[in-house]
Amino acid sequence: MAERSEKQDGAAAKPEAAREIAVARNIVGTPYRRVDGRAKVTGQTRFADDLSFPRMVHMRLVRSIVPHARIVSIDTSKAAAMPGVLAFLVGKDMPNTFGILPVSQDEHALCIDKVRFVGDPVVAIAALTDDQAYEASLAVRVEYESLETIATVEEAIATSEPRIHDYSDEGNIHKKVSMQFGELEEGFAEADEIFEDVLLFEGNTHLPMEQHATVAVPEDDGRITVWSSTQTPHYLHRSLAKVLELPASRIRVIACPNGGGFGGKSDPFNHEIAAAKMALRLGRPVKICLTREEVFYCHRGRHPVLMKLRTGFKRDGRMTAQHLQTALDGGAYGSYGVASTYYTGALQTVTYELPRYRFDSVRCFTNKPPCGPKRGHGTPQPRFGLEVHLDKVAVKLGIDPADIRLNNLVQPNTITANWLKVGSIGLKKCIEAVVAGSGWRERRGKLPHGRGLGLACGSYLSGAGLPIYWNHMPQSGVQLKLDRSGCVAAFCGQTEIGQGSDSVLAGIVAEVLGIELLDIRLCVADTDLTPVDLGSYSSRVTLMMGNAALQAAQRARELVARAVSEQLKVPQDRLVFAERRVFDSEDPSKGLSWPEACVCAESRFGTLGTTGSYIPPRSPGRYRGAGVGPSPAYSYSATVVEVEVDPETGLYRVEHVWMAHDVGKAINPVLVMGQIEGSVYMGLGEALMEEQVFRRLPKNRSNALVHKHPSMLEYKSPTFLEMPKVTSYIIEDPDPNGPFGAKEVGQGPLLPMMPAIANAIFDAVGVRVDQIPVHPHLVAKALEEKARGKEPRVGPRAFPSIDFGTPLRVPTPAEGGDGQAVNQDEAKVRTGTGTMTEREEALRGTKR
Amino acid sequence: MSSPVPPGTSVATLRVNGEERTVAFPTHHTLLEVLREELGLTGTKHGCELGECGTCTVLVDGKPVLSCLVLAVEAEGHAVETVEGLQQGNQLHPLQSAFADLGAAQCGYCTPGILMASKALLAENPAASREQIAVALSGNLCRCTGYQKILEAVEWAGRTLCGENAPPARECSFGAPLPEEVQRG
Structure with a gap:
């Protein structure tokens, strides 16, 4: 078979008609081979653990075997005498704290006084070989004095002492939030009926195929380079500088291509910092690759969330007001948790019109691995709640679940009750596509008992509007270097985690300059060489890096066009850049090849280089907490799933998924398909089986709180055999803020999967499982309840009683508000101290 | 004269992608480890090192095998194929x-x-x-x-x-x- 270098031939090839129009798109909108595709199928992609260096040694961590304890003593004497052992690090060697959010700098590279979960690292050991480091790790003795262990949100609320951390809003409640948008009670008074639901979303983890790995290399000039499987090299860079107490300019972080991230490699990690410290101590390269068990302890995955929705509806299905309460089990550290907390409420308003809205939330510390951002970050849990809630209400009001959604849709270019600016919305078309494709109108409720259809929608950010730490600088930067060879080098701090960001960068630059992907050379995710991009999280890369790339490429095009225009004596606006040529649109034979055009420009202007950068538009919200939720553009998804349930056993199978996703504009449709299908898969896993859960060992065996199944065999995830047929529709409602109109696709299509499956089970057998995962034994239990004539439902009964104080009150746009709270000062709710709040205040102060 | 092989170490001639290499490695090391560490063939990956995820699959005499569950010494005398051997010259399979x-x-x-x-x-x-x-x-x-x-x-x-x-x-x-x-x- 002839090899294709970039564009596909056959079905996917560019239509000939497009070629005839000189200004037609060359690459954008065409399926093209990902630029890293060849490396990935030949084994040439270098992941962090594939690196090795002369004199490299190996590091292992000794992790806590108790969930909550004071460290009494650490004895490394026996280990130190073992063969090959070179050095140890303990907590006091790295006393500075770190953490992803400025507001929760609560981690140490190695624990100093106290351990907070089984798996918290205490000692780092370097040895000549990994075997030797492992053997030595078994010989380290750590003596602990156990403290009371907090396992759940309920326990955390009830137990203020001992505190897991000495900072928090209250006891073991890390963060408490209460915000009200508009006159809520008026809204409830207008309602014909008020509905309530309490639901639970259990935690789960990312399970990237690649275990986290880091190699730290002291350089010949005394600086240090840290290669790591990280989604956020920039934030790691900052943490390293803080903990190592080195100027950031002496530290170079290079993010290797990640073997899957899904949010799990977005925090700076203990092992990354300890490896760098160890390398500096030994003066030689140090590698650590976590075991799979350790990956489960790193976690930062989906928060378990208990939630309660109370919503007022008119008889026609329109919402008048909603009160949402969420309680997050945060695990042992802050991680992204403060942002996660806000995210469990922020996006409730961007799909269906919600005129008045109140949101209360707590995030609690517990003695378990820290939770953080997993694909969808904080929004899949309330999305599950909202979509199941709507399904139930539709049934009770006698409205088709598709119609209750269609009748409530947020209109394009509006500002929501909580002051989010929404641009393009292709949700109507998404719903119509899956409804028509699945035969929803004809088949729902009419299939044989045991067979059912469920529908749900979702929306996600195309990048968080604000950076993690407050600043006025670009959130993404791209630099281009052009020269006489015709090669264009693109430099950007963005990180390829499998989503195809390298291909988007190369594709946009090639598109604007009318050249081929093989003319572009990428240099990415290297803090020494590349302009800052904040990282691969919040689905920000295509939009933010894409806009920066677009600007840099347009500037390069302008330079080349000026030079070529002078040489050919053709007005600049008549020049076309296409097919590796720059030519006169009125006389296409008059032109230069791309390398000739570069020679022309380099002769005219000297060394050629341009930059582009991107800062998102400012959001209209001005209240405390308004920093979480804004995005330059929101993607939309709708899905219908078909299930087959065995009414005897509760075992069920998802047979078919119809998924429509509004991506604004598909830069590379085949990669968009991959993101849709991958999201369907991951959502399916969360609905069916995936859960990060814990159990207590018996009291006589330390009473420890341990992970139930820190292995890939027992942490169940879908295989080839569980995947249903997937019919995907790419919907394109271009957003003016996106490059070529593009919005995100990496996370959005996951969101509606879980509620759609729960809703389909109801359609199939008439029972509700109001918790995720929807285990078959829960379906069976609900069926038993139904058979006994009881409420055919399994799920949590009540939301814990929490004093949220006086909410922050923010009038809505419809009420004539200005985006600010009216009771900022008297609001009793504590919003913590630190940057999440400070940066918003600073932004208000300097930009007003 | 070379010294004898120390205890716990093995020397084996492995045939990988049609090429023979003689390497010394700890006897308890798996084929996965020896491919990646002694032979430098890092195209073969690991996801669990417990035989659960399939990531380290290679072919031994044409059959798929989890290289994390096979000792390298067991592979002696067999034909091992890895991803690096898939392409023909510069032509992709x-x-x-x-x-x-x-x-x-x-x-x-x-x-x-x-x-x-x-x-x-x-x-x-x-x-x-x-x-x-x-x-x-x-x-x-x-x-x-x-x-x-x-x-x-x-x-x-x-x-x-x-x-x-x-x-x-x-x-x-x-x-x-x-x-x-x-x-x-």
Whole structure:
């Protein structure tokens, strides 16, 4: 078979008609081979653990075997005498704290006084070989004095002492939030009926195929380079500088291509910092690759969330007001948790019109691995709640679940009750596509008992509007270097985690300059060489890096066009850049090849280089907490799933998924398909089986709180055999803020999967499982309840009683508000101290 | 005269991708470790080192094997194939082209193992049905793709190996055509 270098031939090839129009798109909108595709199928992609260096040694961590304890003593004497052992690090060697959010700098590279979960690292050991480091790790003795262990949100609320951390809003409640948008009670008074639901979303983890790995290399000039499987090299860079107490300019972080991230490699990690410290101590390269068990302890995955929705509806299905309460089990550290907390409420308003809205939330510390951002970050849990809630209400009001959604849709270019600016919305078309494709109108409720259809929608950010730490600088930067060879080098701090960001960068630059992907050379995710991009999280890369790339490429095009225009004596606006040529649109034979055009420009202007950068538009919200939720553009998804349930056993199978996703504009449709299908898969896993859960060992065996199944065999995830047929529709409602109109696709299509499956089970057998995962034994239990004539439902009964104080009150746009709270000062709710709040205040102060 | 091999160490001649190399390594090390560390063939990945995820799949005498569960000493005298041996010269194997073109490798970490398992399947049955492919690959986990593009790519490669020039349907790259009533609206 002839090899294709970039564009596909056959079905996917560019239509000939497009070629005839000189200004037609060359690459954008065409399926093209990902630029890293060849490396990935030949084994040439270098992941962090594939690196090795002369004199490299190996590091292992000794992790806590108790969930909550004071460290009494650490004895490394026996280990130190073992063969090959070179050095140890303990907590006091790295006393500075770190953490992803400025507001929760609560981690140490190695624990100093106290351990907070089984798996918290205490000692780092370097040895000549990994075997030797492992053997030595078994010989380290750590003596602990156990403290009371907090396992759940309920326990955390009830137990203020001992505190897991000495900072928090209250006891073991890390963060408490209460915000009200508009006159809520008026809204409830207008309602014909008020509905309530309490639901639970259990935690789960990312399970990237690649275990986290880091190699730290002291350089010949005394600086240090840290290669790591990280989604956020920039934030790691900052943490390293803080903990190592080195100027950031002496530290170079290079993010290797990640073997899957899904949010799990977005925090700076203990092992990354300890490896760098160890390398500096030994003066030689140090590698650590976590075991799979350790990956489960790193976690930062989906928060378990208990939630309660109370919503007022008119008889026609329109919402008048909603009160949402969420309680997050945060695990042992802050991680992204403060942002996660806000995210469990922020996006409730961007799909269906919600005129008045109140949101209360707590995030609690517990003695378990820290939770953080997993694909969808904080929004899949309330999305599950909202979509199941709507399904139930539709049934009770006698409205088709598709119609209750269609009748409530947020209109394009509006500002929501909580002051989010929404641009393009292709949700109507998404719903119509899956409804028509699945035969929803004809088949729902009419299939044989045991067979059912469920529908749900979702929306996600195309990048968080604000950076993690407050600043006025670009959130993404791209630099281009052009020269006489015709090669264009693109430099950007963005990180390829499998989503195809390298291909988007190369594709946009090639598109604007009318050249081929093989003319572009990428240099990415290297803090020494590349302009800052904040990282691969919040689905920000295509939009933010894409806009920066677009600007840099347009500037390069302008330079080349000026030079070529002078040489050919053709007005600049008549020049076309296409097919590796720059030519006169009125006389296409008059032109230069791309390398000739570069020679022309380099002769005219000297060394050629341009930059582009991107800062998102400012959001209209001005209240405390308004920093979480804004995005330059929101993607939309709708899905219908078909299930087959065995009414005897509760075992069920998802047979078919119809998924429509509004991506604004598909830069590379085949990669968009991959993101849709991958999201369907991951959502399916969360609905069916995936859960990060814990159990207590018996009291006589330390009473420890341990992970139930820190292995890939027992942490169940879908295989080839569980995947249903997937019919995907790419919907394109271009957003003016996106490059070529593009919005995100990496996370959005996951969101509606879980509620759609729960809703389909109801359609199939008439029972509700109001918790995720929807285990078959829960379906069976609900069926038993139904058979006994009881409420055919399994799920949590009540939301814990929490004093949220006086909410922050923010009038809505419809009420004539200005985006600010009216009771900022008297609001009793504590919003913590630190940057999440400070940066918003600073932004208000300097930009007003 | 060379010194005798110290206890706990083995010396073996391994035939990998048709090439013989003699290496010394700790006797308890797996084929996975020796491929990556002593032979520098880092194309073979690891995801669990417990035989659970399929990531480290290589072929031994043409059969897919989890290299994390095989001692390197056991591989002596057998033909080992890894992802590095898949292409012919600079020419990609049809499986490799199909995976690259369809985005069946996203992060690419599970890809070498899946390519090797697929190669063994197609060598036996290039016309394998989608169900047969799914069964043959059910021991290989992938967290990125949702398996769809992998199935389409293996089918495409199978057709190529059968001599057909039949790229996947347009739907694989562009999504399903919108139902008529939606387009009208």
